[in-house]
Structure formats: C-alpha cells, structure tokens
Amino acid sequence: MKFEYVLLGLLARRPYSGYDLRKWLEVEGQFVWARAHHSQIYRKLGQMEAEGWVEHEIDPREGRPDAKVYRLTPRGHGVLLEWVRSPYEPPSRFMEVGFLPRFSIAVPLDKDAAIRLVETELAYRRAQIAKSRHRDRTLRYQDPLPELDQELDRQIHDALHELGAEAVDRWVAWLERTLRSLTEGKPIR
Structure with missing residues (x-):
C-alpha cells in the first residue's frame, strides 16, 4: 500500500x-x-x-x-x-495496512470496486482458515536452551493461536456483514 x-x-x-x-x-x-x-x-x-x-x-x-x-x-x-x-492482493496477515485504507477510500468512490475488494479479502481469509485452522501445531524441541520452559512455551503458543483464531473469525464475520450491507444497499456497521 x-x-x-x-x-x-x-x-x-x-x-x-x-x-x-x-x-x-x-x-x-x-x-x-x-x-x-x-x-x-x-x-x-x-x-x-x-x-x-x-x-x-x-x-x-x-x-x-x-x-x-x-x-x-x-x-x-x-x-x-x-x-x-x-486488483487487490491480500497480505498473509489479516488487517495489514493495505486493506483498511483502500476500503475506506474505495467505498465512497466506487461501490462495485469496494465489493470486489471485500470479496477478495473474504475469499482469501476463508481459504486461509480452511488451510490453517486445524494444522498440526505441535512444538518440537531439539537441544533447547536450559532456561526455556517447554510447558509454558506450549501454553503461550496455544493461547496465541486461540487469540488469532478468534480475531480472524471476527474479521471474517465483519467482512461478511459488510459485504451484505454493500450488496443490499444497507448502512455499513
């Protein structure tokens, strides 16, 4: 961007x-x-x-x-x-700088372009979720530092995954609501 x-x-x-x-x-x-x-x-x-x-x-x-x-x-x-x-190419991490400014500029200038933008972002995030949500997230250790608490490392790894999954789910839900609003001519919330 x-x-x-x-x-x-x-x-x-x-x-x-x-x-x-x-x-x-x-x-x-x-x-x-x-x-x-x-x-x-x-x-x-x-x-x-x-x-x-x-x-x-x-x-x-x-x-x-x-x-x-x-x-x-x-x-x-x-x-x-x-x-x-x-054309819009979504970044691998959602809510990067590219989408929000482009969306905020596109909506009042060209609603059809904004709809394509949201559809592209939504399709990308859905595919990303389908591919990554249930992947093997097992942490493997080989000669870790003695100070590394492996159990705490696993806990924080799982907690951050859960936080990210909840955040991307909220993002997808917002994209779906926004797409409906744009296509149905209703206020965006």
Whole structure:
C-alpha cells in the first residue's frame, strides 16, 4: 500500500494543507494508516505535485506562515480511481495496512470496486482458515536452551493461536456483514 494513495484519498474529500493532513493522520487516521512523519507527508506531496496529481494554492495566514493547500488535479483523480479499481492482493496477515485504507477510500468512490475488494479479502481469509485452522501445531524441541520452559512455551503458543483464531473469525464475520450491507444497499456497521 503506497502512502500517496492515502493522501489522494484524503484529498478526494476536500483540499488540505500538509499540516492538516498530518493532524488527520495522527488522530482519525491512526487506525487506518501507520504514523507518518511531517517530512514524509511534505516530500510525498512534492512528488505528487511534480507528477501532476495535485496542485496547491497559497492560503495567507496572519501572524504565522502561509499554508500550501493541496487539491487533486484531474490526473490525480484518474490515478486514484485507477488504484481503487485495480486488483487487490491480500497480505498473509489479516488487517495489514493495505486493506483498511483502500476500503475506506474505495467505498465512497466506487461501490462495485469496494465489493470486489471485500470479496477478495473474504475469499482469501476463508481459504486461509480452511488451510490453517486445524494444522498440526505441535512444538518440537531439539537441544533447547536450559532456561526455556517447554510447558509454558506450549501454553503461550496455544493461547496465541486461540487469540488469532478468534480475531480472524471476527474479521471474517465483519467482512461478511459488510459485504451484505454493500450488496443490499444497507448502512455499513
């Protein structure tokens, strides 16, 4: 998942200054995208402007530095829609950074693309569960460190497997509800 798509998705909603983008990413965006340093945001905005995806206007500010306010160009709009509609390849670990930002951007821009995205993620997770849920998880030891408590190691291994299984089951249930909501035109919850 490339950071520029997150920025393009935000700019699809309204023009932002680099400062406002950073603030959004620190608060609302912290669950959708990993933290972004302000230098990363400004560097990416500069690259996107050089590519013709965004343009800026100067917003004069009294008593403080003027702000560059960025907006999408028609080219940036096209790049964003091309990405939203492009094939999605799920990562091996669910709820990685790639799905959530893409989903949050795709739904209001192209509901059919969002449905394909959810269907792809759901099919991948179901196949992953079918393949992995009942695999042999026996831990085998060969010359372990003397400090290694094998019984405690087995307990934590099983507890983490159970935690992961519950989490992926909740994720799949959410994907199923979301897919129904999108296909039936009901509110997403």
